[in-house]
Amino acid sequence: MRNLIIFIKRNQFFLLFLILEGISLFFVIHSYSYQRSVSFNAVNDFTGNILKTSGNISDYFLLSKINQQLLKENSKLHNQLSEKFGVNDTLSNKQDSNYTYIPAMVIRNTTNRHNNFILLNKGLKQGISKEMGVISDNGVAGIVIGVSENYSLVMSLLNSNAKISGRIKKNNQLVNVIWDENSPALGKVVDIPAHINLQPGDTVITSGNSFLFPAGMNIGTIVSYNKSENRGLNHAILKFSTDFNSLYFVYIIKNKMKKEEEKLLEENEK
Amino acid sequence: MKNIIRFILLILLQVWVLDKVSFDGFIIPYVYVLFVLLLPLNINKSLLLLIAFGTGLTIDFFENTLGLHAAALVLLAFFRPGIIHLFFPRLEFVSGEEPGIIKLGLGGFLKYSFSLVFIFQLVIVFLETFSFRHFLTSLWYVVLGTLVTVVFIVVTDLIFLPSKNKIRKR
Numbered sequence: 001m002r003n004l005i006i007f008i009k010r011n012q013f014f015l016l017f018l019i020l021e022g023i024s025l026f027f028v029i030h031s032y033s034y035q036r037s038v039s040f041n042a043v044n045d046f047t048g049n050i051l052k053t054s055g056n057i058s059d060y061f062l063l064s065k066i067n068q069q070l071l072k073e074n075s076k077l078h079n080q081l082s083e084k085f086g087v088n089d090t091l092s093n094k095q096d097s098n099y100t101y102i103p104a105m106v107i108r109n110t111t112n113r114h115n116n117f118i119l120l121n122k123g124l125k126q127g128i129s130k131e132m133g134v135i136s137d138n139g140v141a142g143i144v145i146g147v148s149e150n151y152s153l154v155m156s157l158l159n160s161n162a163k164i165s166g167r168i169k170k171n172n173q174l175v176n177v178i179w180d181e182n183s184p185a186l187g188k189v190v191d192i193p194a195h196i197n198l199q200p201g202d203t204v205i206t207s208g209n210s211f212l213f214p215a216g217m218n219i220g221t222i223v224s225y226n227k228s229e230n231r232g233l234n235h236a237i238l239k240f241s242t243d244f245n246s247l248y249f250v251y252i253i254k255n256k257m258k259k260e261e262e263k264l265l266e267e268n269e270k
Numbered sequence: 271m272k273n274i275i276r277f278i279l280l281i282l283l284q285v286w287v288l289d290k291v292s293f294d295g296f297i298i299p300y301v302y303v304l305f306v307l308l309l310p311l312n313i314n315k316s317l318l319l320l321i322a323f324g325t326g327l328t329i330d331f332f333e334n335t336l337g338l339h340a341a342a343l344v345l346l347a348f349f350r351p352g353i354i355h356l357f358f359p360r361l362e363f364v365s366g367e368e369p370g371i372i373k374l375g376l377g378g379f380l381k382y383s384f385s386l387v388f389i390f391q392l393v394i395v396f397l398e399t400f401s402f403r404h405f406l407t408s409l410w411y412v413v414l415g416t417l418v419t420v421v422f423i424v425v426t427d428l429i430f431l432p433s434k435n436k437i438r439k440r
Contacts (some may be wrong), residue, residue: 013315020323027330027337047331054286110289112298114398115336152335232358245291 031115048151049118051108059105059248073137086090101251102126104134107151111158111184111244118142118154122252128152131212133253139218139241140164140206141250152252156183158244161244166219167207171196174207175221180237184244187220192234198225204238211258273309276430277325280305288422297415299422303390306347307383307423308370311363315351322347335398337439342393346386357381368374369398371427379427382418391415 009017059066104120122128124147132144134154142162146153155162157179164177166189173196180188189204202222208215218241225236255261284302306322326340333339354361354369358378371379391412399408 012358015320016316017344020319021341021348024323024326024337026346028335028341031336044331050282051285051332090377113333113335115335122411 016050020265025066044124045146045150047108048119052151054120062240065246069137069246069248076137082169088149091117098255100254100256102128103249104152105249106124106247109156109244110245111156112158114181114246116156116158116184118156118247118250118251120144120152120154120250122148123147123150123152124246125149127254128252132255133210133212134250135213135217136242136247136250136251138243139220140213141210141242141244141247144252146202154250157187157240157243164213165207165209166204167215168196169203169205174209175204175240177204186223187238187240189222189236189238190233192236194227194232194234196234198222198236201225211255211261213253275306276308277305280426281325281328283426284329289333297411297418300387300390300394300415301419301420301422301426303343303346303387303419304383304423304426306343306350307386307429308368309359310366311354311369312365312367313372318347318350320346323342324405338394338397341397342390345393346390349389351385353382353385357385371424375413380420380424383423384416387419387423388412388416 033160102122104122106118107121108117108119110116118134118141120128120134128144128147130144130147133140134142134144140157142154142159144152145155157164157177159179160181162179165176166177167173168175173193174191175189176191178188178190180186192198200222204222206213206215206217206219206220220238220240223237223239225234227234280302284300288299288301302325305325306318309318309321322338322343326343327337329339330336358374363373368381369379373379374382395408395412395415410425
């Protein structure tokens with residue numbers, strides 16, 4: 001026993017190093033999957049407030065740019081509105097009514113890490129909860145993975161753990177979209193069956209299978225497609241519709257029916 | 271006390287300013303490492319590890335990289351006494367003195383910070399990608415990241431210099 005104490009005392013430095021390094025690595029390994037990062041991340045009002053302070057200052061300089069984006073979106077929405085009122089709108093209205101869109105400002109957004117996150121200025125108080133979809137004015141942006149009272153943390157599409165269920169618009173083929181991890185503009189479409197042919201310019205939209213996003217939102221357009229001979233499933237490079245380098249405001253999508261739909265699916269599996 | 275102020279200043283500098291700076295995509299200057307580099311020479315080695323762990327976790331909270339910076343910084347702190355001993359075997363110092371540019375000289379400080387920051391970047395890059403698949407590209411990022419970080423560290427240390435002299439005169 002005494003020998004053990006002496007041993008610990010003599011190697012105190014090395015043992016402490018091993019313990020601390022062990023704890024850190026445990027944390028790191030635990031954050032390497034989507035499910036784990038949803039249950040295991042730290043967003044809180046304190047860090048949120050500190051980050052917001054710098055956001056406030058840069059917001060001021062970006063005002064004109066943000067205004068332009070908002071103007072552009074406004075006109076787009078006006079166009080859609082007139083289109084919808086032109087035709088019989090009962091069908092389309094019903095389809096959309098499950099979802100509410102909550103506008104939010106981007107406080108912090110990175111594009112140069114291997115796992116990028118977006119911090120938004122809406123939280124529990126505004127009814128945000130985990131696993132809600134987030135879209136920009138042009139397309140899908142990410143998924144909420146953490147909320148505090150006033151802030152929410154979004155896993156950006158530019159994250160090695162992000163995977164979005166998509167659909168190729170022209171033939172309704174289901175695919176998955178991930179990040180290619182090299183450029184903040186490009187993603188990868190995976191799980192394309194061999195018989196499917198794609199052209200550059202084809203649009204990939206959300207499938208609506210995940211309850212996070214309504215069906216038919218833009219994810220991106222195909223840039224290049226290489227058909228491999230030996231494998232059953234091909235992949236293609238896609239350009240995201242969302243410009244992650246100029247992301248100033250987004251919408252958080254609240255699905256009113258999500259709980260009900262998930263419950264139904266669970267019951268079905270039993 | 272001086273260290274607490276420096277800690278807060280460096281963390282804020284990191285999360286407010288430098289995280290938005292990026293060179294060629296993935297290269298970010300992690301200046302806050304300077305805090306651990308400048309801890310007093312006579313600091314208890316175990317305390318050094320604990321402080322490094324705490325500093326790393328603080329940055330992790332802001333970056334949402336739980337454990338990543340802590341792991342890298344603890345490794346840096348683990349090598350710090352050895353590196354100091356290796357490069358400056360006959361270094362004499364009074365209690366509380368820091369291994370900054372004044373103490374080690376510019377060349378000495380460059381050697382000291384470069385080797386430690388290199389270890390730090392090695393962990394950050396390879397733990398973040400979690401694979402050795404793109405080994406050469408990753409290594410290239412490690413080298414570039416180290417260079418950029420060291421330049422920023424030296425500049426920051428030089429900016430801190432005058433205030434340090436003032437404190438010493440009192």
